[in-house]
Amino acid sequence: MKIKLIAVGKKMPDWIQTGINHYQKQLPTSLNFELITLEAQKRKGKNIEQIKALEGELLIKASQGSNLVIAFDEKGKQNNTKAIAKAMENWQQNGDNVVLLIGGADGLSDDCKQHAHQLWGLSNLTLPHSMARLLAVEQIYRAHSLLNNHPYHRE
Template structure:
């Protein structure tokens, strides 16, 4: 299976990049993981609701443009379905069973996701109702992918 993470913004914190590197290393034997980080759109100071929507729409279209044909699209969104590790693992196993070769994940930038992304997504999931930075979500997504693979392989996560 191929996994494609499409996100907005760069990771600046070393502890997050170190964690991401660790999970990318752990995931390497189980599938290909590609990360596409796109630049943030400039948000004006004290933006109006219309300006916020315009920036989100630009970012959304940019991210959707990177989703390959045939890829199953999962958007990470605080408004999405609350997804347990087991539910994510089951969904990945079901997609693989039905011939899915690639899953794309979209993570919005600091201002969230555009409605066009939510509409296009095959599934919108949330890791909880708390607010986390978009950079942290990238790390958590990699960890959850690794955990899902271990669950599906009936292998221990901790050793």
């Protein structure tokens, strides 16, 4: 199994990057977790749809070779931690190569959403995409800890 989190935007606030690094270090190598960051498109001379389309092309290209693509979108299905843990358990059993996509500041293109097998939402709140990235990594760690009876997850 492999899990790739592919996100648009390379510049993260230090505290976000510190949090991401913390959870990444906690993940076992057996998850083969990889965080890939793509450059956000320059806004000059382009409208939002053009930017989303260009970033979507980059995300789709970066997700090639994976058999399960999940895009984070504000209208996606809201999962709780147990559901994410169950999904991760299935990925492990199936030997899936999973890609999780986080768009840039303007969101995902329609092509990118159509490319995804599933749309997941992280929150009903509007989040900066850097915060979404941190939450996604934390939830991967939390789901792993739940599956392995680690005391990190409490109910």
